[in-house]
Amino acid sequence: MSEAADNSKASPVIRVVGLTKRFGGRTVLEGVDLEIYPGETMIIMGGSGTGKSTLLNMIIGSDFPDEGYVELLGRNLNELSEAELNALRLQFGILFQSGALFSSMTVGENVALPLREHTNLDEETIDIVVKIKLELVGLREAEDLMPAELSGGMRKRAGLARATALDPKILFYDEPSAGLDPVTSAEIDQLITALSRKLGVTSVVVTHEMDSAFRIADRIAMLDAGRIIKVGPRSEFEALRDGPPTGDERLDLIRQFLRGDSEGPITARRLSCGYEQDILRAAGGN
Amino acid sequence: MSGRARQRGLVEAVGAALISAVCYLGGMTLLLGQTLRWIVRGLAGRKTRLGGEALAAQCVRVGVRSVGIVALVQIFIGVILALQMTPPLKPWGQVDKIANIIGVAGFRMLGPIITAVVLSGFAGASIAAELGAMVGAEEIKALEAMALNPVRYLVVPRVLATVLMTVLLTVVADWMIAVGGYLASVVALGPDVYYGYWERMRTQLRLRDFLTGLVMAGVFGVLISIIACHEGLRVRGDAESVGRATTMTVVYSIVGIIVAACIFTVIFYVLKL
Numbered sequence: 001m002s003e004a005a006d007n008s009k010a011s012p013v014i015r016v017v018g019l020t021k022r023f024g025g026r027t028v029l030e031g032v033d034l035e036i037y038p039g040e041t042m043i044i045m046g047g048s049g050t051g052k053s054t055l056l057n058m059i060i061g062s063d064f065p066d067e068g069y070v071e072l073l074g075r076n077l078n079e080l081s082e083a084e085l086n087a088l089r090l091q092f093g094i095l096f097q098s099g100a101l102f103s104s105m106t107v108g109e110n111v112a113l114p115l116r117e118h119t120n121l122d123e124e125t126i127d128i129v130v131k132i133k134l135e136l137v138g139l140r141e142a143e144d145l146m147p148a149e150l151s152g153g154m155r156k157r158a159g160l161a162r163a164t165a166l167d168p169k170i171l172f173y174d175e176p177s178a179g180l181d182p183v184t185s186a187e188i189d190q191l192i193t194a195l196s197r198k199l200g201v202t203s204v205v206v207t208h209e210m211d212s213a214f215r216i217a218d219r220i221a222m223l224d225a226g227r228i229i230k231v232g233p234r235s236e237f238e239a240l241r242d243g244p245p246t247g248d249e250r251l252d253l254i255r256q257f258l259r260g261d262s263e264g265p266i267t268a269r270r271l272s273c274g275y276e277q278d279i280l281r282a283a284g285g286n
Numbered sequence: 287m288s289g290r291a292r293q294r295g296l297v298e299a300v301g302a303a304l305i306s307a308v309c310y311l312g313g314m315t316l317l318l319g320q321t322l323r324w325i326v327r328g329l330a331g332r333k334t335r336l337g338g339e340a341l342a343a344q345c346v347r348v349g350v351r352s353v354g355i356v357a358l359v360q361i362f363i364g365v366i367l368a369l370q371m372t373p374p375l376k377p378w379g380q381v382d383k384i385a386n387i388i389g390v391a392g393f394r395m396l397g398p399i400i401t402a403v404v405l406s407g408f409a410g411a412s413i414a415a416e417l418g419a420m421v422g423a424e425e426i427k428a429l430e431a432m433a434l435n436p437v438r439y440l441v442v443p444r445v446l447a448t449v450l451m452t453v454l455l456t457v458v459a460d461w462m463i464a465v466g467g468y469l470a471s472v473v474a475l476g477p478d479v480y481y482g483y484w485e486r487m488r489t490q491l492r493l494r495d496f497l498t499g500l501v502m503a504g505v506f507g508v509l510i511s512i513i514a515c516h517e518g519l520r521v522r523g524d525a526e527s528v529g530r531a532t533t534m535t536v537v538y539s540i541v542g543i544i545v546a547a548c549i550f551t552v553i554f555y556v557l558k559l
Contacts, residue, residue: 062430086433093431100428103420104343114432 011074013038013170013202014059018068021054028054030226031068041196041203043213046223047257047266052206053174055223059204060094060172061085073169090118092170093163097178099155101147107134107158108143114165133161136198137191153184160191164199171195173205177212189215210258214238222254230254314516317437321445321512324438340443348409348444349451353458356404360459363396364388364466372475381475384467385483386490392463393495395502398452399547401459402506405452406539410514413444414535417518418528426519436519445511452507453500460499494559502550509542510535 012035019032029051036042046052057063059070061077070077075088101110111130115121121129134140137157147155156176163171176192177185189212196203207213213220217234229250230236240251241258249265256264367388375381417440420426429436464487471480517531517538553559 060431062427089431089433094428096424096428098423100424102425102428103423113434117432117434 010038012036012071013073014204015071016055016059016068017071019055019058019065019070020067021051021058021063021065028226029058029065032223032226032228034221034228034231036202036204038202039196039200040218041192041205041216043217043220044204044206044223045208045213045220045257047208050223051226052208052223056172056174056204056206060092061089090114090166091168092172093166093168094172095156095159095163095174095176097175099147099152099159101150101155101158101162103147106144106146107139107150107161110147110158111162111165114162118166129165130161133165134158136164136195137161151184152179153188156180156188157191160195164195167199168201170202170204173203173207175207175209176205177207177209182211185209185212186215192216210241210260222257224253313520314512317441317516317519318508318512320437321441324435324442325446328438328442340439341446344443344447345451347412348405348447349455352405352408352451353455355408356401356455356459357462359400359404360392360397360462361466361469363400364392364463364468365470366466367391367396367463368467368470368475368479372479381478382482382486384471384475384479385486388464388467389487389491390495392467393460393491393499395499395547395551396463397460398456398499398503398506399543401456401503402452402510402543403540405448405455405507406510406536406543409448409451410510410535410539411532413448413511413514414518414531415528417515418521418531421519421521422523422525422528441511441515441519444515445508448511448514449504449507452503452510456500456503460496498550498554498559502547505546505550506543509546510539513538513542 014034014036016032016034019029020027021029032051032055034042034044044052044055054063058065058077059072061070061072061080064078072088073091075084077085077088080088101107102113105113108130111133112126115126115129119126130143131140134143137160139154139157139161142150142154142158147158150158160171171192173192176188180188192203192205193216195201203216205213205216214234214237217237219231219233220237221228221231222237223229237254237258240246240255243255245252245255253265255261256266368384371384371387372381375383417426420440426436426440429439468480468483471483514535517535521527521531
């Protein structure tokens, strides 16, 4: 956390400015601003359907906003050509929810793929790099296995080894603990922390798992209904979780989410969506 | 009033269907264009590898595995042709012409067309299902994130392999139809038909009969693979849409093959090829 404080003076590696995205008539993101600094681990947190994945897609340049822009490593993604975007893509790695390993290749070939395609290294060197990357995620013995032979946790490790193959400056994680048991999930969290320390990368993690978020975060950004309602260091969120209700609806909403309570502003909002009017209208219609 | 409203609804429905058809064909054309661009770049050798390994793997999957079934189907086609032509030719004392007819029909049309139909089920459906599953497993997104173009990396080897294998299998298929006809003659039709069978087929057939068939086979291969890749990459996550992609691949491929065959036949007829 102290790192995050130091870095606030440095220029951000990722700047999200006024990002708005609509699908059909529905606004999924509305004027999102976010700055992520070198070396920090930022958690983007929020319930299902709050726009987390959409935001991640736009930060990694696989989708484009209707308004606003994303600046990644100083480049505005809206203004890049496909070739420039591809060059930029080599500087960040992504761990997808399912690992997204290519099922027709062994684990080792998966990790080697970006090296074979984007570097001029000879096969021997590639082999060494693959072993180093697999060792980094504790998966060296699985080099010759096919993805189908791996457990969920191992797949994510292998995906992570592949994401780090080209020594990226930023690592993105999409729901790293989705579908994992608590112990494996904790191991992956430990790995994320270890990697960001060992490699000095900036990490951006999209998740709705509170335990996981609190284990790895330097800072947390909370998304709700397409807006970021709070960004702050982990300690602020911890204080909110452990403290009494504040009376401020926005903060209580975050508090409910952090604590996983079944009663609070989030559920109240769902319940108050005109149930009575609906019934009355239905009755009146007949 | 309601009649006019219904009319408008009909016009809108026809319009919507037309627009979606145009969009679909446009998407396919775009994919074909990108594929050709990557193939040209690969041949020009500007640091773009076409991936010989991937191509070989796809050839095995598309072609080698379907040799048996193509041969079997085509032998039966030959048998059917020979048996069905005997009654109308017999009163005219022309049963010996069965060899000539099987040669022309087989090499010009039935060889390529039946091979392509078999491959649309064999290769097309499996390509669509495979790519669809890859979309679901985020593999396509992962490729893009690694700055690897999915068209270059997945579509190009599949299209090349399908075209190559459709042409090669058609060569096999042509001969199998002839063999089927011969077998039927030997077993059921008697010496009038089988005596001099190969000789008559040889004098009847011109090189162009064989080559026009292969040209068609190549185009069928492009149709099948582009339709399959387009359908596969259009899949959006859920399992149902993978099923839909495989079904539509087979349906559109067969329609496309027949329409293309008709267009080719008209062109060849007009050009006297």
